[in-house]
Amino acid sequence: MTRIGPTFTRRSLLAAPALLLAQKSAPERPNILFIASDDMNNNLGCYGHPVVKSPNLDRLAAEGVRFDRAYCQYPVCGPSRASLLTGLRPDSTRIFENNIAVREKMPDVVTLPQLFKNNGWHSVRAGKMYHMDVPGSVGTNKWDDPPSWDVSISPPGKEQHTVGEGRNITEGRRARWEWVSFQGEGKDQADDRASEIAMETMAAKNGKPWFLGLGYLRPHVPHVAPARFFDLYPLSQIQTVVNPPGDLDDIPLASEITINTRAKDMGMNEAEKKEAIRAYYASISYMDWQVGRVIGELEKRNLRRNTVIVFWGDHGWHLGEHHRWHKRSLFEESMRAPLIISAQGRKGNGKSSQSLVEFVDIYPTVAELGGLRPPPNLEGQSMVPLLDNPGRAFKKAAFSVVTAPDGIMGRAAVTDRHRYIRWTGPHPDEELFDHKNDPREFTNLARMREHAALLQRMRAVMDAGWRGAKAT
């Protein structure tokens, strides 16, 4: 116990009477079950998907508030997670790529799990919370942040080496879309082990509440899941996206370059696309099943009432929209991700919120739900008012940024109705979409003279930035 020193003791003695009083009236310190799913877009039953089966997350959404317009601050794993877990935007974290440890750039930052740890919570990581290269670095702690945790575990997993039926659909092309359907429960999978660690954490009796960062790898590729989850999705039921001819004609070169590592549709034909989508869906249902196991254990131990559950995907994922099968775009499917918060007794539980929220808002929200004061320099705002009144107005815009080789940088501002994207670097350009008339973002209005006034207004939103879009 390194923190017990003269200073701690003296302060404790002085604080003791006040603390006792406060404890009588204040609620118990809640456990925090903080669940991340990798490359998870909004294709969940609770978000209205017609085919995907996610009964456990649907139930969680019914017991909490589902955020329908939650946006990540960078649509790639490492930068998004660094931003979310520090409550700071990429311009402040200066993490614009994968494979950078948070503490390299911010030695003194107090991360969200660290805040809880510093205040007496038992802080545990099971699986991918900060960046982890999947599947290459599964089982390693390469880009973890040790000061965030009391216990930090990267369970190994067999990933694409799992014995079963499957293949790499895009073999020999500049992409990898591999799946394995296996028999049995998958005790050799990292996600299964992560659930076991989570359940062991709940069983520990150390007198402390816990903060549990539970990071699932699925539905990130390779899509490895028990056969019964593949069986949920007959190929005949899978529908592929139809992009109108010429969809990409009005898309800036910079936008194209952000995904140039992958060929258009990864060179897949219709049958291969369906096979790829089925594998992604099967991985979602497997991850959902893991979530169900963990929440079931929580209920069995009678801990559900005093546990705040937060579920988030680190960014979205394209399944063929604009011929993309990846993240790293500033389109809706890549920038938006699922977010569900379930805290007992909130008036908005069972409802959804259409208000714009950003992933930097998660840190101050969870801190408030734990009764903790977050660091003053955070760049998001607490969503707790939305947990009681999900229909309440919140932010005027949500922001995301993405980078690409040769100094290309794209910034997106999403308002209630529009998306504006500004590209800087060697190919400066703009995009503007009207979600009311064009929800799938096929027509770039920035190229049309008749929308010049709207373009000016959206440029002003971008120029004012997040400080100008704050909730009041």
Ligand SMILES: [Ca+2]
């Ligand atoms: Ca990811």
